[in-house]
Amino acid sequence: MQDYDIIIVGAGIAGTSLAYELANIEHSPYKKICILEQEYAPGYHATGRSAAFWSQTYGGPDIEPLTSASGEFLRNPPKKFYDGSFLNNRGALNIARTNQTHLITDMIDNFSDNAVELQSVKESYIDSLLPNRNNDWNYAIWEPGCSDIDVAALHYAYMSNAKKLEVDIKCSCTFDSAFYDNGRWTINTPKQSYRAQILVNAAGAWARDVALKSNVKPIDIKPFRRTMVELELDQDISINMPLIIALDGSFYFKVMGRNHIWLSPHDEIACDAADVAPEEIDIAIAIDRFQNIVDWKIKRIVRKWAGLRSFSKDRLPVIGYDVRQPNYFFYVGQGGFGIQTSPAAAKIAAQILNKKPVADNLSHIDINKYSPNRF
Ligand SMILES: Cc1cc2nc3c(=O)[nH]c(=O)nc-3n(C[C@H](O)[C@H](O)[C@H](O)COP(=O)(O)OP(=O)(O)OC[C@H]3O[C@@H](n4cnc5c(N)ncnc54)[C@H](O)[C@@H]3O)c2cc1C
Numbered sequence: 001m002q003d004y005d006i007i008i009v010g011a012g013i014a015g016t017s018l019a020y021e022l023a024n025i026e027h028s029p030y031k032k033i034c035i036l037e038q039e040y041a042p043g044y045h046a047t048g049r050s051a052a053f054w055s056q057t058y059g060g061p062d063i064e065p066l067t068s069a070s071g072e073f074l075r076n077p078p079k080k081f082y083d084g085s086f087l088n089n090r091g092a093l094n095i096a097r098t099n100q101t102h103l104i105t106d107m108i109d110n111f112s113d114n115a116v117e118l119q120s121v122k123e124s125y126i127d128s129l130l131p132n133r134n135n136d137w138n139y140a141i142w143e144p145g146c147s148d149i150d151v152a153a154l155h156y157a158y159m160s161n162a163k164k165l166e167v168d169i170k171c172s173c174t175f176d177s178a179f180y181d182n183g184r185w186t187i188n189t190p191k192q193s194y195r196a197q198i199l200v201n202a203a204g205a206w207a208r209d210v211a212l213k214s215n216v217k218p219i220d221i222k223p224f225r226r227t228m229v230e231l232e233l234d235q236d237i238s239i240n241m242p243l244i245i246a247l248d249g250s251f252y253f254k255v256m257g258r259n260h261i262w263l264s265p266h267d268e269i270a271c272d273a274a275d276v277a278p279e280e281i282d283i284a285i286a287i288d289r290f291q292n293i294v295d296w297k298i299k300r301i302v303r304k305w306a307g308l309r310s311f312s313k314d315r316l317p318v319i320g321y322d323v324r325q326p327n328y329f330f331y332v333g334q335g336g337f338g339i340q341t342s343p344a345a346a347k348i349a350a351q352i353l354n355k356k357p358v359a360d361n362l363s364h365i366d367i368n369k370y371s372p373n374r375f
Pocket of ligand 1: 009010011012013014015036037038039042043044045046047048049050051052053054173174175176202203204205206210226227228306307308309310332333334335336337338339340341
């Protein structure tokens with residue numbers, strides 16, 4: 001039976017970033033690390049299906065510190081980790097209708113204590129970024145820092161750098177059950193069993209299932225489906241156009257290349273953890289909302305997809321040891337912000353797992369907000 005210090009269930013952005021950070025800690029007692037991933041391709045369910053943006057306001061004021069603290073690593077990663085940047089600045093226009101000005105005030109108020117650059121902008125400014133709008137979307141907050149994330153490159157960099165640090169990543173290897181006895185876990189997969197000192201649940205939408213199968217009281221993490229569609233338009237659009245995001249939560253879209261856009265109806269539909277697909281009705285809703293704001297002609301639907309976003313009850317991530325089982329670690333509930341927060345969140349998780357104080361540059365983050373103890 002192969003024996004590890006730590007076994008992580010799930011090779012999405014959560015599991016792989018945590019594995020890298022753990023393996024990268026000098027003088028750590030946990031050097032033998034393994035990730036078990038049920039799919040052939042890591043990132044198949046949520047990580048590989050994201051809308052790929054980094055927005056300091058997305059997820060709310062309690063997520064912002066994790067997002068902001070991740071910005072520098074994503075913008076300028078250490079050269080030996082990745083030779084380039086994972087971010088490409090785009091800006092975001094958070095827009096509202098004439099009868100929704102309270103949403104503008106709410107957003108400014110919500111982030112008044114956070115270090116985010118936000119500007120309430122005039123109609124003429126909105127015209128310059130989103131010309132020929134239909135009807136009354138005339139109020140907006142400009143968020144200049146919002147950027148695209150190269151998610152595939154980031155996820156791959158975490159995996160390849162973890163492998164260089166001798167992390168084993170075992171794909172097509174489903175975690176079936178785990179038992180804790182005599183200070184060690186026995187972890188069963190269909191092909192073979194493993195042993196480990198610490199078991200980490202980074203199973204995304206399957207977090208609850210994996211906890212139950214480990215005989216650990218599960219944290220209430222629920223998966224929700226989010227729909228995306230790529231459209232080809234009949235006209236060219238400026239590729240410098242920002243992310244356009246409705247403050248009432250009814251849609252967002254961004255231009256991808258000359259005449260393609262990625263559009264979402266910003267849906268959040270409770271579902272089971274599974275290989276989800278988009279529903280026709282949600283695509284239709286997305287297109288209808290899109291046509292309500294701009295009169296750009298749609299040539300065709302290029303592709304459509306849906307993915308899982310998994311939330312805890314208070315919509316904050318869960319990072320820390322289980323309250324009752326001291327060798328069981330939760331790293332779940334990454335919601336709609338798991339990519340943009342991954343560098344800082346994984347560093348914090350690795351330090352908590354190592355029972356070390358959080359590094360100075362992250363010490364301003366109130367980690368108690370993310371602790372499993374809060375449930
Ligand atoms: C449409 C959409 C748009 C999004 N847009 C953004 C965005 O713009 N920016 C952003 O930051 N975030 C975004 N997100 C959220 C982001 O994708 C997630 O927060 C993040 O990917 C979650 O990562 P994860 O590793 O927890 O989950 P996952 O990527 O789902 O990884 C969990 C892994 O665990 C594996 N697993 C589960 N059970 C088992 C088992 N029994 N045995 C072995 N393996 C198992 C699964 O197969 C899976 O690969 C978006 C999500 C969606 C769906």
